[in-house]
Amino acid sequence: MEKKSRTLAFTMTTTFESLPVELIAEILSELDLASLIEVSYLSRRLRFIASDSSLNPWRRPIIRNLYNLDYENCLKHLSVRTIVPRQNWIEVLSLATPSFLLFDATLPNLRAVEWEECFRRRFLPGWTKWKKDSSWREAFLKVLHRVWHRSHTSCTTDESWTKYVVLNRNGSANELEGSSRSFNPLVIFNEMKLQSNLAHLETRVRLVVEFPDVRIIALGVLNRPKTQFTVNANARAFLHPPGIEAVDNILTGSSDGNDSVESDNNTQPPNTLPDRLYFPVNQTSQAGYDRLTYPLPSHSYRDYPFYTPGGSDKRWMGSGALEEEGMQWVGGLMLTTQIIGSHTRETIADGPPLQEMDIVTGAGRNQYASFSWQDLLVIAPWMQERVSKIIYGPGLGN
Structure with a gap:
């Protein structure tokens, strides 16, 4: 019985991986983040599909987390996984709550142009005055902390x-x-x-x-x-x-x-x-x-x-x-x-x-x-x- 179960599982896996990569990516995108992480390490082909930035099955489960405001634990340190395309973190940095980004998440290494994209997608254009001579990463985190601080206190020292x-x-x-x-x-x-x-x-x-x-x-x-x-x-x-x-x-x-x-x-x-x-x-x-x-x-x-x-x-x-x-x-x-x-x-x-x-x-x-x-x-x-x-x-x- 155990041998038949292993044979059936192997057959199902082989059949699934024989599908076109676009269809596999579409199926993977319906999983939650924790399940997608596990599946992406089951085989070389699944790992290749999961890490392909053009297929990007991570997009939907990540956005579902952000829109539901109910973050899975694995989202906190998702940036350390090289299998996840970097482009997904532009969305996370643009939409996630300030407290999550400042105190829970492990932030990724992004290029300056990507940090600028995150800044402009998240904040009002008038807030670029806070950048001054700092980098876009520093400006993003500085303004994000200002927003979090002002949303929790009555302090107005940063904007008289x-x-x-x-x-x-x-x-x-x-x-x-x-x-x-x-x-x-x-x-x-x-x-x-x-x-x-x-x-x-x-x-x-x-x-x-x-x-x-x-x-x-x-x-x-x-x-x-x-x-x-x-x-x-x-x-x-x-x-x-x-x-x-x-x-x-x-x-x-x-x-x-x-x-x-x-x-x-x-x-x-x-x-x-x-x-x-x-x-x-x-x-x-x-x-x-x-x-x-x-x-x-x-x-x-x-x-x-x-x-x-x-x-x-x-x-x-x-x-x-x-x-x-x-x-x-x-x-x-x-x-x-x-x-x-x-x-x-x-x-x-x-x-x-x-x-x-x-x-x-x-x-x-x-x-x-x-x-x-x-x-x-x-x-x-x-x-x-x-x-x-x-x-x-x-x-x-x-």
Whole structure:
């Protein structure tokens, strides 16, 4: 009986290894990391397939770990295994949590150009100011530690002034700054409302896009204006890129033709997502937009600026030029960067998640970083043609 079992196992292994290498790599990519490590050492052919950077069966199990935020123990020291192609660590360094990279993982030896790629895919472009004369590896780890430190403490010694951008209703934009020690977007925006005679209206908050370490939020006011003179057309254009609609994007997606029809309340589990959701690439849609890759959005905003199904992307809360209940954005729209901490994503039990005050009130929502005009042009490049004037500092720029 034992002899028959060994013969059967040998036959099955021989049959499996006789398959085309592309099919074997596809099968291996469905394994978890621990199993893939074991299988890759069973034979020379399997080792060759596993170590081939063009086949790369490690991609899917690694990304499943990163998107599920439930890391297998073997991921910590995966970089010491020469059988794993180095390109996978660009994704790990771009998407993994700061605490995992700083305190748990064994980091790989990458070239300077690869560390630069990791930096630009993870952080806002305005954060390159921290590089100065250091190497890209040093800059990446230094900024990553700053983010982790600020997400766990109220320390602001590394950034005394926090920048933010205001889109004005006259078409211009101001890049302003406030003291980081007392920076509170609600307080600042309430002062803006008072100056614009809008203090009687409710403050509305929108989560625009989320990255591994930070998320961009917008504060504005909705109203039914009697005239169009108070309407902020750029606020609507920033939150809802012209030519993109939530329903249309679910049905048609981008031009790669790999999207399936999904509803707003159902998200495919990470292990069944198509490859384009694992590694977003710049693909031009019919509306003339590119999917954002630098920096790389988190999984819940993977299709930004297009609509991302799953329930987290709540930018579209109306139709046409109107928001919910037929209202419009009036006055200025304030844009700032919120640092993501361990409690930031927790929702208020008795309120709607990921919208309005739930975004800026509660534990883990009181740390902010600079958001500059440069950052705005990266996450919303279509605004460059819509903004008539950029003003650095307060005033009208006269």
